Amino acid sequence: MKRIVLFFIGAVYCQGIFAQPSKKAMQQLIDENMQFAAQQYKVLAQKTPATVMPRTFQGDTLVTSNTKWWCSGFYPGTLWLIYAGTKDAAIKEEAEKRLGILEKEKTYTGNHDLGFMMYCSFGTAYDITKKPAYKDVIFTAAHSLSTRYRPSIKAIQSWDSSKNFNCPVIIDNMMNLELLEWVTQQGGDKKYHEIAVTHSNTTLKNHYRPDYSSWHVLDYNLASGGVSRKKTHQGYADESAWARGQVWGLYGYTVMYRFTKNPAYLDLAQKIAGFLLKHPNLPADKIPYWDFNAPDIPNAKRDASAGSIMASALLELAQYSKGKVKDEYVATAGQILESLSSPAYRAPLGSNGGFLLLHSVGSLPHNSEVDVPLTYADYYFIEALGRYKKWYL
Numbered sequence: 472m473k474r475i476v477l478f479f480i481g482a483v484y485c486q487g488i489f490a491q492p493s494k495k496a497m498q499q500l501i502d503e504n505m506q507f508a509a510q511q512y513k514v515l516a517q518k519t520p521a522t523v524m525p526r527t528f529q530g531d532t533l534v535t536s537n538t539k540w541w542c543s544g545f546y547p548g549t550l551w552l553i554y555a556g557t558k559d560a561a562i563k564e565e566a567e568k569r570l571g572i573l574e575k576e577k578t579y580t581g582n583h584d585l586g587f588m589m590y591c592s593f594g595t596a597y598d599i600t601k602k603p604a605y606k607d608v609i610f611t612a613a614h615s616l617s618t619r620y621r622p623s624i625k626a627i628q629s630w631d632s633s634k635n636f637n638c639p640v641i642i643d644n645m646m647n648l649e650l651l652e653w654v655t656q657q658g659g660d661k662k663y664h665e666i667a668v669t670h671s672n673t674t675l676k677n678h679y680r681p682d683y684s685s686w687h688v689l690d691y692n693l694a695s696g697g698v699s700r701k702k703t704h705q706g707y708a709d710e711s712a713w714a715r716g717q718v719w720g721l722y723g724y725t726v727m728y729r730f731t732k733n734p735a736y737l738d739l740a741q742k743i744a745g746f747l748l749k750h751p752n753l754p755a756d757k758i759p760y761w762d763f764n765a766p767d768i769p770n771a772k773r774d775a776s777a778g779s780i781m782a783s784a785l786l787e788l789a790q791y792s793k794g795k796v797k798d799e800y801v802a803t804a805g806q807i808l809e810s811l812s813s814p815a816y817r818a819p820l821g822s823n824g825g826f827l828l829l830h831s832v833g834s835l836p837h838n839s840e841v842d843v844p845l846t847y848a849d850y851y852f853i854e855a856l857g858r859y860k861k862w863y864l
């Protein structure tokens with residue numbers, strides 16, 4: 472018996488502690504998902520009226536949004552990513568149409584979400600097509616986002632003041648910095664890079680706890696520049712670790728390292744990854760519960776969006792990491808992609824309103840979008856599949 476156990480441990484060790492799925496298996500999984508996504512998004516396209524964007528599918532009904540909704544860039548972005556993976560002309564045609572209705576939001580300044588809205592859409596489109604008109608849209612959007620920078624707090628204000636918050640900055644805001652960095656990198660004003668770096672430094676200083684989990688919302692005092700309160704909006708409790716917030720931070724600091732090569736950003740991203748991957752409440756299939764401290768774990772809802780964002784972020788973080796941690800990031804991302812591709816999370820063709828993934832959570836405390844498909848879960852799933860193919864096959 473002892474000999475069998477030793478042999479087993481030896482076999483696993485020889486393959487590496489974090490054994491990757493075989494390249495052939497991943498190639499098949501990625502190609503099958505891309506073909507599936509092209510077919511499934513034709514169902515979504517056919518259901519979605521021309522002037523709005525799909526948002527979710529609830530109670531057998533497609534829920535749509537106008538183009539000011541923070542998620543309006545994900546549907547066109549996903550179409551572009553599917554096009555990149557399949558070269559399906561009908562998908563490209565739909566992607567171009569949807570950029571057409573979104574473009575007007577390049578001057579929107581009502582919140583911090585311009586990066587999600589305009590970079591995940593036009594940025595993805597530019598990456599694939601190199602069409603100059605798309606670049607112009609992104610440059611205008613960077614200017615719009617920069618108007619929300621508040622020098623007194625050294626950060627971008629996420630939402631306008633309300634009865635709940637004076638000057639809220641949410642961890643999600645790290646995701647909007649790629650837009651700013653990209654524009655400076657492409658020859659735009661250096662101030663966009665400076666804003667992104669200053670915001671990242673302020674967030675690193677104030678948003679992170681000693682265990683490298685983050686608060687969701689910090690309410691700043693514009694007059695003093697200090698933090699008044701540390702709260703949640705979409706998490707279980709002020710002191711809990713809301714899953715999507717954790718993975719937004721992971722993704723955001725990885726992107727900031729890509730642009731700046733500041734080792735403090737890489738260090739933080741790796742520490743956030745450590746918090747996530749070593750957490751006793753991360754399930755065996757690596758799809759997080761909606762909050763790492765949800766009181767009803769193991770019966771708490773899963774958040775497939777947190778899983779897909781985490782997979783995509785880990786695949787990029789692995790590019791900047793070495794040895795055992797690199798292997799762990801790639802293996803975990805592969806495991807997430809396998810889980811999301813299984814019937815436990817991926818909808819059968821023609822169902823789910825045309826969305827790819829089931830089981831995401833928008834905001835459980837508001838009883839909004841609980842255990843439903845969400846556009847960003849699909850977006851980061853397809854992005855992660857593409858990244859795996861580009862970097863690891």
Ligand code: GLY
Nearest residue numbers: 541643705715833
């Ligand atoms: N504010 C973006 C999110 O719900 O994750």
